[in-house]
Structure formats: C-alpha cells, structure tokens
Amino acid sequence: MWVKICGITNLEDALCAIEAGADALGFVFYPKSPRYISPENARKIAEKLPLHVKKMGLFVDATAEEITFTCKEAKMDMAQIHFEVDDAFWSALKVPYLRVVRAQKSEDIESFKGLIRLVDAYVPSFGGAGQRLDLSWFEHQDCENIILAGGLTPENLEQIKPFGFYGVDVSSGVEREKGIKEHEKVREFIQRAKA
C-alpha cells in the first residue's frame, strides 16, 4: 500500500518517515493550518530528501498560478488540491496534481470516479482534524484508485485493509503535537500499512 505522511514541518520527521518506508511526504502551504510551512523552509527540507520519495505541496484556496509557482519554488513534485475548484483550474495548473474529494455523504466518494484521487472526510477547517469517514460508504466501490485519508491511526489501519485502497494518507494520527510527528507512531503506521 502506498503511504503518505502529511504535515511535515522539519527534516527529522521527514527522515524518520523515509527510513520507515514512506512513499510520499506532504507539506502544508495553507497559512491557516497549524502545520503550515513556508515554501522556503519546505525547499530546504525537500532538497535533502531522496528523489524516489514524492514531495507533495498541499493547498487550500489558492489560484492555479500561485500553486504552480509555489510548487516550483519549494521543489515539490506534485500539488494536493484540498479544496473545490472549477474545470478551468485544472488546465491552468502546470504541475502534476492529486485531486481531493472532501466527502460529506456516500455519493461524494464517486466524484472523479476512475481517476486516482484522495478521499478525505469533510471538515470546515479543510483537513488535518482526525475526522474519519464512514467505511460502509466504500463497501461496493472500486477502491483501487482511492487514497484514503481522515482520522487514520496505526490502530485503525487494520479496519481499512479489506477494501483494497491504493494508498493511505495520515497527518494528525501520527503526531505528538500539531506539526510535530511522534516517530514511533510514524514507524508503526508505515509498517502496518505495508504489512
């Protein structure tokens, strides 16, 4: 299973996640988030990381032009678009991206069906709140294109295994405090996701 550890704010947490086998790391460029990192600081970390690990910039309420610029400035491989956008946005975006569905009801998870997408639980603060999705919504769905997020922890990973998700994304569930990872939880999460 593909694993992304999100909300990275320092090099130590990034290296811990990589040593444990993370496939991707997330850097939050949303100024209202407690996990916000400046593009300049994200770049200092990204430059020290191996090429095979995807560096993903997470955005809320930004224009396609701003996101394109910030991803290049911060040496991100990809943008995670964590808010609703119109069709014109996607063609204006000039970096690879991951679509996010913030699901409030079961029908929502069918948005962008067939495309690789991250499905997170809807929260007014946009994310990182540890809010879980109702797993019964996924029971008759093809989950192989879905990266699941929202309230995941090392302890509840076992419940999602039978669905066959492409990947998982976690932030608050492996933290010691907002923006700082608990390394033992990071290792445990990745080990269980990949088992």
Ligand SMILES: O=C(O)c1ccccc1N[C@@H]1O[C@H](COP(=O)(O)O)[C@@H](O)[C@H]1O
């Ligand atoms: O982490 C944040 O602060 C954040 C802010 C705004 C939008 C998304 C954010 N995080 C993403 O939310 C999901 C779920 O997080 P959690 O595991 O429930 O804490 C995940 O994709 C985070 O990257």
